[in-house]
Amino acid sequence: MxxxxxxxxxxxxxxxxxxxxxxxxxxxxxxxxxxxxxxxxxxxxxxxxxxxxxxxxxxxxxxxxxxxxxxxxxxxxxxxxxxxxxxxxxxxxxxxxxxxxxxxxPQIDNPDRGFSFRFDGPLDMRMDTTRGQSVAEWLAEAEMQQIAEVIRDYGEERFAGPIAKAIVARREAQGPLRTTAELAELVAGAVKTREAGQNPATRTFQALRIFINAxxxxxxxxxxxxxxxxxxxxxxxxxxxxxxxxxxxxxxxxxxxxxxxxxxxxxxxxxxxxxxxxxxxxxxxxxxxxxxxxxxxxxxxxxxxxxxx
CATH class of the missing domain: 3.40.50.150 (Vaccinia Virus protein VP39)
Structure with missing residues (x-):
């Protein structure tokens, strides 16, 4: 159990x-x-x-x-x-x-909530799962500039532009991102350098969570x-x-x-x-x-x- x-x-x-x-x-x-x-x-x-x-x-x-x-x-x-x-x-x-x-x-450690890149799960991140748009739903339709602004402003991520570009390119080639592992892998490929001990996806996950929950x-x-x-x-x-x-x-x-x-x-x-x-x-x-x-x-x-x- x-x-x-x-x-x-x-x-x-x-x-x-x-x-x-x-x-x-x-x-x-x-x-x-x-x-x-x-x-x-x-x-x-x-x-x-x-x-x-x-x-x-x-x-x-x-x-x-x-x-x-x-x-x-x-x-x-x-x-x-x-x-x-x-x-x-x-x-x-x-x-x-x-x-x-x-x-x-418990929110971070529950893969079904989608808050963490440490576990593979649905790309949700909503605090209230009974209402509102998930991160996956928003990323499936947001424009590249919107995505870049969110990641830059709420994650203080200097590679926000390349990450947004990669998200849109992936969406057009293979369909929208659906899981936390897919997003973490994509971000890792777009972020060229990162602080020692910090996962490349840390700032992006923070930004999307803050944004989707206002x-x-x-x-x-x-x-x-x-x-x-x-x-x-x-x-x-x-x-x-x-x-x-x-x-x-x-x-x-x-x-x-x-x-x-x-x-x-x-x-x-x-x-x-x-x-x-x-x-x-x-x-x-x-x-x-x-x-x-x-x-x-x-x-x-x-x-x-x-x-x-």
Whole structure:
């Protein structure tokens, strides 16, 4: 019998400590795990919440929803939606929002999901397999320039042009790509040099996954929504796993951690800052040694400062 795919939650204690740090022992109120995954953060949050606390989770992945069904705690609920729907919660109603970005280990390690070049499987990569277009479907019809732009912009891949050209040439000669192995082999032939220890397909797979799931756009929407739904003193905790995500989070916190002056009205009082940056944390040596996938993680923490307008 196949063993269930395991997931080790990154920065588990650090993230929950940061999220609940503004609250007292056994806090009450509404809290949000915006990316349930396999529930590591959610389960620890529930252990720490008081009887009047409530935890609302979000996730697009049907497998994550199935895992969440195993939690019988009446204080917990989950929505089968992306975290951009955070904006639907009442204004100023949330004491803390946690976002653990990226892909979980069970998603990566399941060949049927198509996230990894290490296993041969259908070229899917959708977080939500119940809706939307798979990577294979998109590559079967996208223009060469579109493919190149996606791989360059979301994968920071300098060989994006040759890879896109190879994908289209293969499509015209043999039909569309259907599996992860086919794509990985094609990319390996188009990428002339690569960093030591990195598979040539790494950046392309990252780019296509981010694009097909609109991950960066959804992150931007969810960050903006957090400003509206967080109560004063509420915490925002975001764990990123690559530079594109972390750059968005860093710039968002920096933008809202300063007073804003209207140059058209030089004598008007400035708009007060809306967030207070509380720091940046990376996994320690022990965590990286026990879970190498944590090595790229960066956690940023901020606190809501003023009452939502």
């Amino acid at each position: 196949n063993q269930p795919l395991q997931h080790i939650t990154v920065l588990l204690d650090e993230a929950v400590d940061a999220l609940l740090g503004g609250a007292g022992a056994q806090p009450s109120g509404q809290w949000v795990d915006a990316t349930f995954g396999r529930g590591g953060h959610s389960r620890l949050i529930l252990q720490r919440l008081g009887p009047q606390g409530r935890l609302q989770a979000f996730d697009k992945d049907p497998d994550a929803i199935a895992e969440a069904a195993r939690i019988t705690d009446a204080r917990f609920s989950i929505r089968h939606e992306g975290f951009c729907h955070l904006d639907e919660l009442p204004e100023g109603s949330v004491q803390g929002v946690l976002m653990d970005l990226g892909v979980s280990s 991950e960066l756009q959804e992150l931007e929407q969810a960050l903006e929504a957090s400003l509206r739904v967080l109560a004063p003193g509420g915490r925002l905790v975001v764990i990123s796993f690559h530079s594109l995500e972390d750059r968005i989070v860093k710039q968002f916190i920096a933008k809202h951690s300063k007073e804003v002056y209207d140059r058209r009205m030089p004598f008007a009082p400035p708009q007060p800052m809306r967030l207070k940056a509380l720091g940046r944390i990376k996994p320690g040596e022990a965590e990286v040694a026990s879970n190498p996938r944590s090595r790229s993680a960066v956690m940023r923490v901020a606190e809501r400062t003023e009452t939502p307008a």
